[in-house]
């Protein structure tokens with residue numbers, strides 16, 4: 001294997017301290033991914049430098065110009081604290097003619113907008129839930145006639161279930177208007193309302209540019225969800241470890257889907273990846289409806305690589321340990337051909 005100069009770009013507040021390896025997990029969890037990625041890239045034998053990115057582009061430019069990394073391992077997910085600027089940071093790397101890992105800027109923009117991405121998927125006839133968009137300045141939110149309650153209300157651009165709780169599933173226009181108003185006020189983004197899908201929750205991890213590698217279909221479920229609660233990944237489900245234990249949160253390989261449905265899901269996910277012009281790696285989230293039919297709910301680019309997350313877990317089921325996965329991500333990044341490279 002070729003030894004590479006790898007510059008790991010991460011949020012400056014998430015740069016792990018020197019003694020991170022000796023600290024207990026409750027102190028390191030915020031930068032666990034950053035820590036594991038750097039450590040593992042070093043164990044793979046690469047020459048690794050960390051670039052903490054704050055509000056300045058100059059350090060990025062200097063690091064690229066002075067050290068000439070073969071590749072930037074990009075785990076930065078916002079700039080100026082704006083999530084949608086994730087794409088612009090990658091654009092900047094392309095303008096510097098710097099190879100990088102993960103998704104290209106166009107894919108990040110398309111996948112990062114839950115309204116725009118579904119407009120594209122619908123054009124391709126890729127199954128996704130019916131939806132309505134309520135832009136930030138909208139005063140009155142009312143469900144279009146073509147849709148039926150219940151619907152789930154969410155930010156068009158936030159990730160990590162920000163603003164998603166049990167109250168996100170609404171049953172009439174009054175609840176809808178309240179929830180839309182609440183998200184407009186608290187998150188300051190456009191909002192989408194989607195047909196609420198009652199069935200199983202699945203996610204599919206994909207790696208590649210043109211040729212795609214699809215890892216086993218993964219499922220999220222609850223063993224002890226309280227009566228009356230919807231089985232959805234609220235922000236509490238994603239981030240509150242004690243609550244996860246209480247409701248018996250489980251993730252693992254999806255069982256008993258049947259061969260036909262599995263093939264259909266893989267096909268849908270590959271088409272989604274291509275329709276949204278994704279590259280590098282991504283995770284496509286899906287739900288089944290009451291009849292067991294699959295629908296795409298969103299595509300996550302540059303998704304979480306922390307050990308124990310769905311992406312590395314499902315890669316491991318496909319036979320790739322964490323180091324092999326990061327090496328594949330590096331290779332796919334180096335092989336990506338942005339516009340400046342094409343003759």
Ligand SMILES: Nc1ncnc2c1ncn2[C@@H]1O[C@H](COP(=O)(O)OP(=O)(O)O)[C@@H](O)[C@H]1O
Pocket residue numbers: 129152154158159160161162164194195196197198201231232233234285287297298
């Ligand atoms: N249309 C839907 N039907 C049912 N549940 C949904 C739907 N959309 C989202 N959810 C639930 O909300 C969670 C978060 O929504 P998602 O669109 O994946 O946003 P995020 O970017 O925050 O992960 C999903 O994992 C799922 O549990």
Ligand SMILES: [Mg+2]
Pocket residue numbers: 285298300
């Ligand atoms: Mg999601």
